[in-house]
Amino acid sequence: MSVRWPAARFLLVGWLGLILAACGDSDAPEVPASTESPVAEVAEPSAAIAQHDDAYYDELRAHWFALEHAEKAVAERSDPIDIDLEETPLPADSEPSPQLPLPAPVVDAAAAPVIGIIIDDLGHSLSRGRRIIALPEPVTLAILPHTQAAKALASEAAIAGKTVILHQPMENGAALAIGSGGLYVGMERAELEQTLQTNLNSFVPIQGLNNHMGSRLTSDRQAMDWVMQVLDERGLFFIDSRTSAATQAAFAAEAAGVRHLSRDVFLDNERTFEAIDAAFRRALTLARKQGTALVIGHPYPQTLEYLEQRLPDLQREEGVKVVSLEALLARKYRH
Numbered sequence: 001m002s003v004r005w006p007a008a009r010f011l012l013v014g015w016l017g018l019i020l021a022a023c024g025d026s027d028a029p030e031v032p033a034s035t036e037s038p039v040a041e042v043a044e045p046s047a048a049i050a051q052h053d054d055a056y057y058d059e060l061r062a063h064w065f066a067l068e069h070a071e072k073a074v075a076e077r078s079d080p081i082d083i084d085l086e087e088t089p090l091p092a093d094s095e096p097s098p099q100l101p102l103p104a105p106v107v108d109a110a111a112a113p114v115i116g117i118i119i120d121d122l123g124h125s126l127s128r129g130r131r132i133i134a135l136p137e138p139v140t141l142a143i144l145p146h147t148q149a150a151k152a153l154a155s156e157a158a159i160a161g162k163t164v165i166l167h168q169p170m171e172n173g174a175a176l177a178i179g180s181g182g183l184y185v186g187m188e189r190a191e192l193e194q195t196l197q198t199n200l201n202s203f204v205p206i207q208g209l210n211n212h213m214g215s216r217l218t219s220d221r222q223a224m225d226w227v228m229q230v231l232d233e234r235g236l237f238f239i240d241s242r243t244s245a246a247t248q249a250a251f252a253a254e255a256a257g258v259r260h261l262s263r264d265v266f267l268d269n270e271r272t273f274e275a276i277d278a279a280f281r282r283a284l285t286l287a288r289k290q291g292t293a294l295v296i297g298h299p300y301p302q303t304l305e306y307l308e309q310r311l312p313d314l315q316r317e318e319g320v321k322v323v324s325l326e327a328l329l330a331r332k333y334r335h
Helices: 007-021 054-078 126-133 150-159 189-200 221-234 249-256 273-290 301-318 325-332
Strands: 114-122 140-143 164-170 208-213 237-240 260-262 292-297
Touching (some): 054 301, 114 126, 164 189, 208 221, 221 237, 237 249, 260 325, 292 325
Parallel strands (some): 140 164, 164 208, 237 260
């Protein structure tokens, strides 16, 4: 379904996206907002707006999510299984490379069900990132490049034995600004690869990459082929957040020999305990059905509180274990 935005609302959306990309935390120094976006020209936020607390930026993140994920969120509330990639039509202006069907996932009926959990959008708030690190299970930190807390969080996560991945900003279909280090469909190959290499060098360690926004870029096969070439050279894996049903990421990863996984459930489309619990239970049901499930959430207070309460007794109560992304990948590629 297409929606025609009035010009004023379009500019407001771009402005909100820019604020979100530049959001900060009271326990870290302010970093000026990036205005580098070929998608839309937006006004730079005032200093007063930039000093709002985390709750303000949570609202902006939720606003972006509602814009880019509206149709997916509705679908997931009725069916936790995503649209099959092989049957998903591509946009009319998309011309992907020829592709073979993806291999069917290997399901071991004798293996205990497991889930992987990723928390996106980290790097702005040191305090919230530390709450993820403190969780009793191997929850993965997806950290945005060039954010003020990125290096500290990655280092502390590594010491705690947690997986760290780059949360790579990619062009979206809602014309929202994505901040510093973004990848865009209009980039030449050399520019895209250099931008990605710079982001991968911005903090350590990094075991893999997933997309921040990215509904437009992940639907472009050529751009995703370029991304996968860089990941293959570095020996990194890719996680497709599946912000678009037309995503080409898994096909590109398979062609390049890059290990990859795709998100099954977004945990916090709605930020209430009941909604988060319902989404988490969908993930548990899916894990019991197919052996594994991959969940992506965001650093909302409600999400963090839910995980802090739920994870300590999860395996005893539900018979489902939280494992690292490396363990999920090992299960997928063991045959």
